[in-house]
Amino acid sequence: MSEACSEKIDIKRPLTVGEVASRSGCSVSAIHFYEREGLIESWRTSGNQRRFARDVLRRIAIIRVAQQAGVSIAELRAVLRSLPNGRTPTQADWEKLSAGWRDRLDERITALTNLRDGLADCIGCGCLSVRQCPLRNKGDHLGRGRPGAALL
Incomplete structure (x- = not known):
């Protein structure tokens, strides 16, 4: 087994904006745009660098699919804010959201x-x-x- 494969991933470690961009397939500027629009959140380190929780990747995937379906940023923001405690959508949430978009x-x-x-x-x-x-x-x-x- 190679050294890279045997290395364990810390699933609690927050992601940098570059890691989010790389893992989501979005540009860094798109990540910043989603944050400005209130679709995702980050926090700053003591060195003033952005950090994101890993569940931001699911949110970004949902954002991208919703945009392809023609959902406006304003509507998407409202839908994401309606979730309890601003949590990331679950499979059940996604089924409910996407049903309206399907119509x-x-x-x-x-x-x-x-x-x-x-x-x-x-x-x-x-x-x-x-x-x-x-x-x-x-x-x-x-x-x-x-x-x-x-x-x-």
Whole structure:
């Protein structure tokens, strides 16, 4: 067994910002951004260096997945703050959180599918008319509101 493999990892030892970045796959600037936004926390050593609890890695994983699902930073902050004692989300927490985000993804998938399917028709007709275009002004919804420029 190599020396590196036989070395025990101290699971209670806090992580530096560089270690968090390396282990999470995020840049150091992203870690600082998440901290500024109140999504993760650190503390300072006597030498004024940031230290993070190891559970920050799970929080960052959740943050990254939520961002890919289109969850805003503000919503994510509120969700993470709603957890008891600000603890890191458990599997049960994740299932509850992601269920709501799943509905949002389904809506986005439907909207994007409709957009994709309508593109061929729109490009095929070449109209690109604000009055007639089924993608830009479906059912002339812009004309219903009021006369004049509606997109300003």
